[in-house]
Amino acid sequence: MNIHAVIRKIAEDAQAASRRLAHMSDMVKNAALLRMADELTWRHDFIIAENQRDVAHARDKGSSAPMLDRLTIKDETINAMAQGLREVAALPDPVGKVSSMWRRPNGLLVGRMRIPLGVIGIIYESRPNVTVDASALCLKSGNAVILRGGSEAIHSNLAIASILQDVLEQSPLPAKAIQMIPFVDRAAVSTMLQLDEHIDLIIPRGGEDLIRTVVAQSKIPVIKHYKGVCHIFVDTAADLDVAVNITRNAKVQRPGVCNALETLLVHQDVAPAFLPRMAQVLQKAGVLIKGCEKTSAILSNIDAATEEDWHTEYLDLILSVKIVDSMDDAIAHIEKYGSLHTESIITKDYANAQRFLNEVNSSTVLVNASTRFSDGFELGLGAEIGISTTKLHAFGPMGLEELTTSKFIIYGDGQIRT
Amino acid sequence: MNIHAVIRKIAEDAQAASRRLAHMSDMVKNAALLRMADELTWRHDFIIAENQRDVAHARDKGSSAPMLDRLTIKDETINAMAQGLREVAALPDPVGKVSSMWRRPNGLLVGRMRIPLGVIGIIYESRPNVTVDASALCLKSGNAVILRGGSEAIHSNLAIASILQDVLEQSPLPAKAIQMIPFVDRAAVSTMLQLDEHIDLIIPRGGEDLIRTVVAQSKIPVIKHYKGVCHIFVDTAADLDVAVNITRNAKVQRPGVCNALETLLVHQDVAPAFLPRMAQVLQKAGVLIKGCEKTSAILSNIDAATEEDWHTEYLDLILSVKIVDSMDDAIAHIEKYGSLHTESIITKDYANAQRFLNEVNSSTVLVNASTRFSDGFELGLGAEIGISTTKLHAFGPMGLEELTTSKFIIYGDGQIRT
Numbered sequence: 162m163n164i165h166a167v168i169r170k171i172a173e174d175a176q177a178a179s180r181r182l183a184h185m186s187d188m189v190k191n192a193a194l195l196r197m198a199d200e201l202t203w204r205h206d207f208i209i210a211e212n213q214r215d216v217a218h219a220r221d222k223g224s225s226a227p228m229l230d231r232l233t234i235k236d237e238t239i240n241a242m243a244q245g246l247r248e249v250a251a252l253p254d255p256v257g258k259v260s261s262m263w264r265r266p267n268g269l270l271v272g273r274m275r276i277p278l279g280v281i282g283i284i285y286e287s288r289p290n291v292t293v294d295a296s297a298l299c300l301k302s303g304n305a306v307i308l309r310g311g312s313e314a315i316h317s318n319l320a321i322a323s324i325l326q327d328v329l330e331q332s333p334l335p336a337k338a339i340q341m342i343p344f345v346d347r348a349a350v351s352t353m354l355q356l357d358e359h360i361d362l363i364i365p366r367g368g369e370d371l372i373r374t375v376v377a378q379s380k381i382p383v384i385k386h387y388k389g390v391c392h393i394f395v396d397t398a399a400d401l402d403v404a405v406n407i408t409r410n411a412k413v414q415r416p417g418v419c420n421a422l423e424t425l426l427v428h429q430d431v432a433p434a435f436l437p438r439m440a441q442v443l444q445k446a447g448v449l450i451k452g453c454e455k456t457s458a459i460l461s462n463i464d465a466a467t468e469e470d471w472h473t474e475y476l477d478l479i480l481s482v483k484i485v486d487s488m489d490d491a492i493a494h495i496e497k498y499g500s501l502h503t504e505s506i507i508t509k510d511y512a513n514a515q516r517f518l519n520e521v522n523s524s525t526v527l528v529n530a531s532t533r534f535s536d537g538f539e540l541g542l543g544a545e546i547g548i549s550t551t552k553l554h555a556f557g558p559m560g561l562e563e564l565t566t567s568k569f570i571i572y573g574d575g576q577i578r579t
Numbered sequence: 580m581n582i583h584a585v586i587r588k589i590a591e592d593a594q595a596a597s598r599r600l601a602h603m604s605d606m607v608k609n610a611a612l613l614r615m616a617d618e619l620t621w622r623h624d625f626i627i628a629e630n631q632r633d634v635a636h637a638r639d640k641g642s643s644a645p646m647l648d649r650l651t652i653k654d655e656t657i658n659a660m661a662q663g664l665r666e667v668a669a670l671p672d673p674v675g676k677v678s679s680m681w682r683r684p685n686g687l688l689v690g691r692m693r694i695p696l697g698v699i700g701i702i703y704e705s706r707p708n709v710t711v712d713a714s715a716l717c718l719k720s721g722n723a724v725i726l727r728g729g730s731e732a733i734h735s736n737l738a739i740a741s742i743l744q745d746v747l748e749q750s751p752l753p754a755k756a757i758q759m760i761p762f763v764d765r766a767a768v769s770t771m772l773q774l775d776e777h778i779d780l781i782i783p784r785g786g787e788d789l790i791r792t793v794v795a796q797s798k799i800p801v802i803k804h805y806k807g808v809c810h811i812f813v814d815t816a817a818d819l820d821v822a823v824n825i826t827r828n829a830k831v832q833r834p835g836v837c838n839a840l841e842t843l844l845v846h847q848d849v850a851p852a853f854l855p856r857m858a859q860v861l862q863k864a865g866v867l868i869k870g871c872e873k874t875s876a877i878l879s880n881i882d883a884a885t886e887e888d889w890h891t892e893y894l895d896l897i898l899s900v901k902i903v904d905s906m907d908d909a910i911a912h913i914e915k916y917g918s919l920h921t922e923s924i925i926t927k928d929y930a931n932a933q934r935f936l937n938e939v940n941s942s943t944v945l946v947n948a949s950t951r952f953s954d955g956f957e958l959g960l961g962a963e964i965g966i967s968t969t970k971l972h973a974f975g976p977m978g979l980e981e982l983t984t985s986k987f988i989i990y991g992d993g994q995i996r997t
Contacts, residue, residue, distance in 0.1 A: 180914060184938055257937070263959055269948060271958050276940045278970050361970055382800060382971040403993045410995035496598060518988045519675070520602055522694050530687060530991025539996070540689050540987060541681055552696050552779055552984040553800040554972040566970040569958060570936045573948025575821045577828035578957070 164344055168352040171307060171340050172359035175280045178335035179305035183277050185334055187254035190301055193332045194250040198243035200324050201293070205239045211320035212289070219313050231288055232314060242293040242321075249297040252543045255562045256303045259570070270572040275565045277303030279361035282353055284309045284375055286367035289317040295364075296325050296339045298546045302564035305338045307360065309353065311367075312345035319343065354379040364547050384559070386550045388474040389419030389502035391532040394491040394517070396508035397430040403529060404507040405439050410531045411505070413446045417476045419548060420503050420525075420535040424471060424481045426491045429455070432484045436460055448478045455484040471498040488513060492520055499523060501550045503535035524550055524557030582762055586770040589725060589758050590777035593698045596753035597723035601695050603752055605672035608719055611750045612668040616661035618742050619711070623657045629738035630707070637731050649706055650732060660711040660739075667715040670961045673980045674721045677988070688990040693983045695721030697779035700771055702727045702793055704785035707735040713782075714743055714757045716964045720982035723756045725778065727771065729785075730763035737761065772797040782965050802977070804968045806892040807837030807920035809950040812909040812935070814926035815848040821947060822849075822925040823857050828949045829923070831864045835894045837966060838921050838943075838953040842889060842899045844909045847873070850902045854878055866896045873902040889916040906931060910938055917941060919968045921953035942968055942975030 201208065212234040219232055255275050262272035281304045283295040292308055299306035310318035322341035329336045342349050354363065357380040365375040369387050376383050393411060395404045411422035427435060436459045440450060444462075451466040463482075470481040471494070485491045495504055505527040506517040514528045525535035535558060537545025542560030549555045555563040619626065630652040637650055673693050680690035699722045701713045710726055717724035728736040740759035747754045760767050772781065775798040783793040787805050794801050811829060813822045829840035845853060854877045858868060862880075869884040881900075888899040889912070903909045913922055923945040924935040932946045943953040953976060955963025960978030967973045973981040 183940060265957070265959055269952060269957075274936075376798070380794070382969070400993075406993065407995055414996055514990075518692075518990075522598075522601060522986060525987040525989065527989040528991055530989055530994040531996055533996040534687060534989065534991075534994065535987070539683070539687075540989075541683055551800070556984045557987050566974045568940060569943040569953070569975050571943065571945040571948055571952065571958075572932075572936075573946055573952075575818075575824065576948040576952065577825055578832055578949055578951040 164346055164348050165352050167344075168342065168349055169356065169359075171342065172280065172353065172356045174337040175305040175307050175340055176359045178337035179277065179279045179303075181335045182300070182305055182338050183256070183303045185303065187256075189333055190254070190303075191250040193328055193334055194246050194297055194300065196332070197293075197297075197325050197328045198246035198250075200328055201239055201246070201321070202243050204324055205236055208239060208317065208320050208324070209234055209236075212317040214316045215314050224313070232317075234289060234317060238290065242290055245290075245294055246297050249301050249544060252301065252561060254301065255565045267576050268574060269576055272570050273567040274570045275562070275567050277565055280305045280307065280359060281564065282307045282309065282360050282363045282381070284350060284363065284365045284367070284371070286311040286371060289314045289321060291366060292318045292321045292341070293325070295546065296322070298544055298561060298564060300334075300338060302561045304564055305335070306340070307353065308339070308341040309350055310341070315345055350375070351378055354381060357381045366547055382554070384547065384549045384551070384555060386419065386502075386548045388500050389421070389548075389550070390423045390472065390474050390498060390500040391420060391503040391535075392424045392426055392491075392495050392499060392505070393422055393532065394426045394485075394488070394495075394504070394506045395428060395431060395435055396488065396506055396510060396513050397428040398510035398513060399428075399431055399435070399507040400509055401431065401435050401438065404435060405442055407505065407507060407529070407531050408439055409442050409446065411533055412443060412448055412480050413478070414531075414533055416478050418533075419474070420532050421476070422480065422532050423474055424483065424498070426483050426485050426494060427456075428488075428491070429484050429486055432456070433459055436482070443480060446478070448480050450480055450482055452482040453484060456482045474500070488516065492517075495521060495523070501552075501556075502548070503527070503532045505530060505532050524548070582764055582766050583770050585762075586760065586767055587774065589760065590698065590771065590774045592755040593723040593725050593758060594777045596755035597695065597697045597721075599753045600718070600723055600756050601674070601721045603721065605674075607751055608672070608721075609668040611746055611752055612664045612715055612718065614750070615711075615715075615743050615746045616664035616668075618746055619657055619661050619664070619739070622742055623654055626657060626735065626738050626742070627652055627654075630735040632734045633732050642731070650735075652707060652735060656708065660708055663708075663712055664715050667719050667962060670719065670979060672719065673983045678985075685994050686992060687994055690988050691985040692988045693980070693985050695983055698723045698725065698777060699982065700725045700727065700778050700781045700799070702768060702781065702783045702785070702789070704729040704789060707732045707739060709784060710736045710739045710759070711743070713964065714740070716962055716979060716982060718752075718756060720979045722982055723753070724758070725771065726757070726759040727768055728759070733763055768793070769796055772799060775799045784965055800972070802965065802967045802969070802973060804837065804920075804966045806918050807839070807966075807968070808841045808890065808892050808916060808918040809838060809921040809953075810842050810844055810909075810913050810917060810923070811840055811950065812844040812903075812906070812913075812922070812924045813846060813849060813853055814906065814924055814928060814931050815846040816928035816931060817846075817849055817853070817925040818927055819849065819853050819856065822853060823860055825923065825925060825947070825949050826857055827860050827864060829951055830861060830866055830898050831896070832949075832951055834896050836951075837892070838950050839894070840898065840950050841892055842901065842916070844901050844903050844912055845874075846906075846909070847902050847904055850874070851877055854900070861898060864896070866898050868898050868900055870900040871902060874900045892918070906934065910935075913939060913941070919970075919974075920966070921945070921950045923948060923950050942966070
């Protein structure tokens with residue numbers, strides 16, 4: 162069979178599996194998830210041996226140390242994967258949930274019941290833990306999953322997937338509920354993205370290039386997240402201690418992630434008092450500051466920000482800083498340069514806080530808290546399959562419920578339309 | 580300016596308008612909707628004169644009588660449009676609604692607030708009333724709309740849109756919140772479907788060909804509905820009076836719409852008692868019956884159904900009938916041939932009713948009620964912008980809430996991540 166035929170078979174099998182999986186009880190799904198956790202732990206030698214093949218290959222190709230580090234699976238990595246499976250098992254099952262029912266004047270009782278989406282394709286890079294996380298969340302929410310990991314982790318991913326599949330084989334669940342594409346060939350992805358009759362949703366997880374390539378090719382709906390250019394606005398009425406503390410946390414605590422701060426907007430009234438304190442703390446933490454002209458007039462030892470900086474997700478210890486005349490200016494800047502990801506206002510003023518929450522339509526908007534809270538776990542969703550910065554279906558961090566849709570269910574007693 | 584540049588300008592203006600419109604109060608939006616209703620009524624001569632140009636052109640082209648009928652605007656049509664506007668004004672505004680909030684262990688108060696999608700493109704055929712309906716629902720839900728009607732109704736649509744726009748001009752609302760594409764050239768649609776930076780959602784309303792063309796070309800998410808092959812399953816425990824009554828209603832009351840019945844599945848145990856009664860009633864109403872072999876063994880005066888029939892949305896007084904061995908068979912048939920639109924079971928058996936509701940994952944599933952209730956108004960949504968038969972974002976009839984998404988809003992008091 163050629164690649165095209167193999168991928169089509171995988172998608173057809175996934176669809177058939179999804180139809181059975183949709184009606185499996187939470188108890189059965191949880192038992193499988195817990196068994197998967199055990200099996201991963203018991204078979205750690207196998208996983209690490211396969212992973213070492215990937216690591217050796219990456220080393221031969223001259224991959225960077227951080228890249229090798231992300232690729233390497235250790236016993237702790239496996240324990241974390243197993244723990245993740247147990248946590249997903251403990252979450253409430255969204256499938257079958259009826260949030261409300263209402264009675265129509267003709268007596269019909271109408272409700273909406275949560276059901277799985279069907280088949281979900283996950284396309285991701287390097288980190289093999291996504292194989293476990295994505296499989297667990299899809300299985301728990303009743304969806305079949307087709308995994309396509311990066312070529313650099315192919316042996317690790319296939320090893321992990323085979324363990325998960327072995328558990329499915331021994332369970333009442335459909336064995337094809339979790340499948341991994343066994344080719345590194347890019348044609349496999351192109352083929353997969355055409356199969357809109359069998360696959361309901363594609364979630365790409367990786368850099369902006371990967372996501373743009375997937376969106377350009379896909380006939381299937383894609384939930385996507387290009388980048389996180391997150392802002393903090395330090396309002397004229399900010400508590401400056403809070404502003405310094407939150408700015409440092411949002412920029413420094415983990416600069417390489419999408420909800421880290423990239424641009425700081427400072428109201429001109431507080432700039433002279435705030436910026437020197439802020440710069441001292443950030444520079445001590447190794448942050449390079451790039452400022453607008455007005456910022457440079459207050460802080461001497463910084464770089465000049467260019468137009469390009471306002472668009473940039475640094476994912477690094479770099480921060481662009483702009484002084485604004487008003488909250489209108491701040492909101493206009495966010496609308497023009499933002500990525501609809503996460504923005505926070507630091508203020509003691511009630512009306513300004515409410516206005517910012519109402520008027521900024523990014524996927525997560527905070528008052529007096531770090532942008533780093535824009536995360537499925539931190540917001541209390543119990544899990545995170547990804548973050549969407551487009552508005553269709555899901556906007557912001559996505560938990561289990563975002564892997565479902567709802568159908569209308571209607572109890573009648575003979576009603577007809579007149 | 581060429582078409583491409585004009586369409587791009589329309590999309591950019593729509594996006595700018597959508598950002599202002601998102602924060603307009605319900606009171607201001609309602610005042611505009613009520614004023615639009617009045618203006619349509621007052622300027623009925625202008626609308627009818629422009630409509631007559633379209634009708635004359637269609638008659639010259641040799642359009643069919645039903646086609647001319649759908650195109651023609653009368654005073655009653657205008658009154659119905661005005662009434663529709665008043666009804667939308669009376670609906671609750673979904674924007675700004677916070678359905679629930681929860682407290683995190685660190686004190687953060689997290690909620691989800693409904694916000695508009697942004698810019699919605701509506702691509703539709705012949706009926707000019709869609710111009711009013713779609714504009715009203717988009718405006719009420721805080722979205723800017725770009726309308727692209729059929730070429731046969733271009734003068735009618737432009738006349739109606741100009742009246743709506745005049746009201747916007749005189750109101751505090753952004754004038755570009757409602758725009759109509761002034762070209763009949765197909766390149767206008769192709770260009771529009773590429774503008775994913777400015778347009779958030781496309782809703783095509785029309786035949787399957789129109790929808791497939793839009794999906795094939797669009798870089799923007801499309802909410803779609805290819806066809807409605809709706810089923811009724813007459814269970815072994817059906818009340819046969821109810822079954823006959825509902826079958827007749829679902830097939831005959833309005834055969835040309837997507838929620839009309841197309842295929843009747845009958846449990847073999849009740850087929851001998853049910854089918855002759857059913858056939859007598861339907862044939863009296865002018866319905867042509869196409870049956871499987873077993874059906875033909877019971878009913879002599881019917882046509883034979885082919886494989887193709889099970890896939891067909893007749894939109895006419897034709898019904899395909901199949902005898903099944905069991906509910907498993909019925910569900911398998913619906914999974915194989917259905918369009919995920921609407922299915923109903925007729926039964927007195929509690930367990931069978933519950934099983935059908937749980938296991939059939941079409942967008943609307945009913946017990947003992949006509950498929951014709953799969954409709955935004957009938958289900959109590961207050962409105963209907965369309966019906967989705969794909970699962971992303973919305974599934975089934977879509978009301979005002981489906982024209983919104985939700986963002987996370989978070990009240991903090993200095994929280995940082997550790």
